[in-house]
Amino acid sequence: MKSPLTLPAxxxxxxxxxxxxxxxxxxxxxxxxxxxVTLDALPGTVRPGxxxxxxxxxxxxxxxxxxFYLNDKLVDTDRTEPYQTTYDLSQSGSFVLKAVAVDTSGNxxxxxxxxxxxxxxTTAPQxxxxxxxxxxxxxxxxxxxxxxxDVQLAYVDAxxxxxxxxxxxxxxxxxxxxxxxxxxxxxxxxxxxxxSFNGTHSLTLVAYDAAGNASAPLTRTVVVNVPAGQPQPPxxxxxxxxxxxxxxxxxxxxxxITQAGNYTVRVEASDNVAVTSLQAELxxxxxxVVPLTLSPTQTEFVVPVDASYRAFNGPATLTVFARDxxxxxxxxxxxxxxxxx
Numbered sequence: 434m435k436s437p438l439t440l441p442a443x444x445x446x447x448x449x450x451x452x453x454x455x456x457x458x459x460x461x462x463x464x465x466x467x468x469x470v471t472l473d474a475l476p477g478t479v480r481p482g483x484x485x486x487x488x489x490x491x492x493x494x495x496x497x498x499x500x501f502y503l504n505d506k507l508v509d510t511d512r513t514e515p516y517q518t519t520y521d522l523s524q525s526g527s528f529v530l531k532a533v534a535v536d537t538s539g540n541x542x543x544x545x546x547x548x549x550x551x552x553x554x555t556t557a558p559q560x561x562x563x564x565x566x567x568x569x570x571x572x573x574x575x576x577x578x579x580x581x582x583d584v585q586l587a588y589v590d591a592x593x594x595x596x597x598x599x600x601x602x603x604x605x606x607x608x609x610x611x612x613x614x615x616x617x618x619x620x621x622x623x624x625x626x627x628x629s630f631n632g633t634h635s636l637t638l639v640a641y642d643a644a645g646n647a648s649a650p651l652t653r654t655v656v657v658n659v660p661a662g663q664p665q666p667p668x669x670x671x672x673x674x675x676x677x678x679x680x681x682x683x684x685x686x687x688x689x690i691t692q693a694g695n696y697t698v699r700v701e702a703s704d705n706v707a708v709t710s711l712q713a714e715l716x717x718x719x720x721x722v723v724p725l726t727l728s729p730t731q732t733e734f735v736v737p738v739d740a741s742y743r744a745f746n747g748p749a750t751l752t753v754f755a756r757d758x759x760x761x762x763x764x765x766x767x768x769x770x771x772x773x774x
Contacts, residue, residue, distance in 0.1 A: 484519065486517060529547070607723060633654060
């Protein structure tokens with residue numbers, strides 16, 4: 434005959450069954466931590482067409498999906514990494530791209546957004562240049578470049594070829610237009626010290642607008658014919674007494690560039706007296722350096738990246754140098770990575 438269970442035995446059995454019904458390591462607390470999401474940076478201005486966008490999402494447990502919106506309208510949901518979609522931006526205008534990550538508990542991230550301007554522009558910008566035609570005396574000669582566009586100017590590419598007695602030398606420089614302007618002007622110096630600069634030199638300029646249209650190349654010839662032994666004019670020495678260097682701070686839209694386009698960089702430069710010159714350079718893999726000329730008061734500039742930059746995929750460095758009238762120099766340097774397809 435079976436013995437009846439006593440009350441203490443029933444309580445013990447109940448506790449044992451309850452323990453067996455719980456999986457090892459399980460917790461009754463709910464996941465209330467939202468995931469995180471970022472959008473890979475895109476150029477601020479694009480031509481009409483298809484634009485691929487990629488998002489990066491993470492969560493303390495697991496990401497279920499990333500939702501992509503266009504002007505707050507859901508257009509796609511991606512449940513597998515890499516989280517990406519293709520937007521149809523066939524119409525001109527300004528559009529807000531948005532990504533929201535959702536985890537397996539249904540928590541939603543704060544939205545990651547980026548505004549893109551679509552410009553249906555097929556008109557190339559215009560260029561003019563003021564440069565000396567013939568130089569017969571040593572000195573520092575100014576060259577002024579002016580560019581304009583019907584919508585938005587991006588930059589001017591300048592190639593200077595010096596046909597010197599010692600051999601030909603080529604220099605290339607990009608002049609970036611301030612953000613959201615239709616015209617801009619740049620000036621730079623051509624120093625001629627003596628007859629070693631004699632020769633027929635050429636300056637070729639091409640202007641680009643925000644839609645990628647390029648002007649026809651504009652070439653100017655400068656003939657230098659300084660008599661041998663002509664003394665060099667005295668060089669003006671900067672005023673002494675100021676030993677404080679300018680300060681510079683860069684803010685990048687992204688540290689990884691995955692698409693060709695124009696990337697806007699913010700620069701803050703200040704000095705105890707005044708910043709008199711601002712110069713930027715993009716150092717690429719293999720020792721290639723792309724100089725970018727800025728105005729001393731410029732607060733934003735565009736780094737143009739075209740498809741040819743895929744040959745320089747890898748680490749890169751963007752540096753901005755600020756100088757004052759006394760010759761003091763300050764700089765800021767930011768690391769980048771190029772991953773163009």
